[in-house]
Amino acid sequence: MRRRDLILLAAGAALTAAAPGLSRRAAAQGIDTEAILRDPEAPTFGNPKGDVTAVAFFDYNCPFCKKAAPDLDRAVAEDGKIRLVLKDWPILTEASVFGARLALAAAYQDRYALVHHALMAIPGRRIPEETMREAVQASGVDLARLQADHDKNADRITALLRRNAAQAQAIGLQGTPSYLIGPFRTSTLDYKGFKQAFAEARRRQAAQ
Template identity: 55%
Template sequence: MNRRDILLGAAALGAWPLYNYLKPVPAWSSPDVKGILHDPDAPESGNAKGDVTIVSFFDYNCPFCKTSASHLDKAMRQDGRVRLIYKDWPILTPASVYGAQIALGSKYQGRYTTAYQALMGIPGRRIANEAMRDAVAAAGVDMTRLQADLDKNSPAISALLQRTMNQADSMGLRGTPVYLIGPYAYASALDEGGFRKAIATARAGKPS
């Protein structure tokens, strides 16, 4: 059973190993840099004209992703010059695919970050579909509209998830979270200080 099987909805559980780089390493082994940085369907936040871009590959059933999410938000708000690209990469459980779908579906009503924060706020690593749906509803997402948007835009959402999978595969990514910060990749959970250091490293143009 591989990640593509999970993305296609196969009934499999389990996590992929997390690799922790002691120092940032060059991220780009893929020719599709434009697709990674400028996919028009990928949600974004932060400063659209920021001088550092962070690309976050994550899974809503990844406890390390959840640990890092609030630290990333604090570091971005403190900095003010960071652009964040969200890459929903549901590789851990079939329910992860559902979480990614409802988050991306929420984007059509301008509530992607609301759904993202709600899903990241659910404790645990094997969250059921119902718990994800309840969390998004409690956060204020219009669930009637969400279902209509999912019905209408399912092919576009599936295509985006497949592009993200292809991008991750092309770079040899093995598990979540992975943060591309400037030209460097960090395959580990980072705290606020870690994100600040990584952002400074990206601005300096060389690993510290």
């Protein structure tokens, strides 16, 4: 595989260059690229000093997001040098918004990851709000505190979701899941695809 070629990854998704096009599109909408990569309120995992940043835009009612999530987690954990930013982008149903708000409220008790994984583990699509609530409660999170944190920080959570949506629109994302991996943009990937994308992002960054 030649580096100048588009990589056709295992899941069948094309890895395409997102920068400097990402920067141009974001700038046209008045959004700083750094705001996409380093929003201080966006949940961030992996290695905070990683040499590659991966940004995942997802919806808790998106079956493709759910299928890819374990592979993404595994690839990030095994790599050890990926900084992973999660962008709640609830665009499919009203319940998607409900789930995103639950997860982001859980961040105030340092339980975002717990709630995120609980919601991602619910099978199917168009999951009703009550099923989401039950899954969150079963995860062991303090639901009373989560509700209190949500009510106290409702405006901040709304603002973050609006920023995520504006950023997705600014860079021309078409749906979930969407990933920014180093200088590339892609959609649904599997474990092998994520590993290949990380490696190619490193090669591209090293060549700059």
